[in-house]
Amino acid sequence: MLSERVLIALGLSVSLVGILALCLILWLSELPVAQLTVVAAAKDGEMVRVTGLVERVRHIKNDSITLLTVSEKVTRNAIVFDAVNVSEGMTLDMEGEIQLYDGEPELVVRRLETR
């Protein structure tokens, strides 16, 4: 009924279908890069992806939280609940959720990449 060759071919096909599906899902689900101004305009809880230049870095609570000030044409605050190795002058690609802090919208960074 099923030879080993058929079983291996089936295994390979299933893996390839999975990889294609993986690429497609990641491609379709990626958030478009938005202007930093969206941080001010976005609703509380909304997910955004922005790119900006690091102007100021502060580590607090034993380096467990990193506070960033990033700018493009406007300047916005972002918070990373982790110690991240970034310094002023770097350009960052950040993805995260908008949360209100002291009435001001702030980006809570979930994913961060340097450019």
Place this chain on the structure above:
Amino acid sequence: MMPSPVLFQILLALLLGVLAGIITGLTPGIHINLVAVLLLAASPVLLLSFPVLALACFIISMSVVHTFLDSIPSIFLGAPDAATALGVLPGHRYLLKGWGLMAVKLTIIGSLGAALLSVLLFPLFVLIVRYAYPFFQAVMGWLLLAVALFMVLRDKKRLWAALIFLLAGSLGLIVLNLPGLENPLFPLLSGLFGVSTLLISLNDETIIPPQETTDPRIKVKKGIAIKALASGQFSGFLTAMLPGLGAATAAVLSLQITRDLGDHGYMLLQGSINTVNFILSLATLLVLGKARNGSIIAVQQLVDSVGVVHILLFLAVTLVAAGLGAMLALWFGRVFSKLISKVNYKALVWGIVAFLVGLTPLLSGWTGLLILVTATALGVIPATVKTARVHGMGCILVPVMLYFLL
């Protein structure tokens, strides 16, 4: 379209997960839950280099590959004497006839078929879980009690079955409520189903015949294959819906509906249940936000709120891991077939027992060792009185049942 760096990180995590799945699948006693817990503990460091999704994909691929490979040690190890072969598990019957590779191949077909069917039927399962779970939840304790009674009453040796079930249940209640005990399931399940089975096989004069290693073309009637895969989906669905219900118990229940599967059909079913259970536990995670096994608990703790996109990604990872798992299981099955009749079987079994005993104090302390000895003593009884080992699952079923009933 530029390939996303996240894609490479996920693929790398997936491959590392496959490696971890090989280790957990082939090593008796090393469970995916253990690796998932270690990964969670190391996640603050790992998250500096990998995105959360990659860590979750590691766990998914490890768990899927594990379900393809875990049948190999259960087929090749713990077989009793050929003279008592009629009373042993079907996998061991194949081994004692020299058809260990054929048994592995049947479980691979079952697992791969189950993975494809489960992914295809996933939307249907989401709907069923959404609308059927409130009913199940309302009567969960009673359903589990009915399952326990059914398992005991169908046994020809009901008194022994009831005694083993209750003793295992009492042991489970004590162990799962011991304060400060880490990894309580490790010594409990290793003793009831691992060390005890291995010790019994040592007591018998087991001679493993040379194994057939040429490509075993398997003839399974289409009807049997369809019935076995359907039973697998049903059993996996039961284990995903009813907490505390193990794969062996679910198999017994579904065999009541699809009778006369034969040994080939049973091996297909055995291969499919754990794979279905794992994939469908993603449905319960999506719909109910409830984790049904240790791996899914780890995924839940890593990913804040699991949404449809996450689940689609996990299903894609499942397909990749299933395909790789099938090929790896075939390769390892052949390696085991060649080696099993050449190695000193008794020395191998003693080595595994020593490994499990040595690992217990490390994972669960000295109390764990006491639990391992007690559970092993209890696990020896079913084989001695010739009743089903599945009654030992009372160790989980009873505490879960009481949680819902009291």
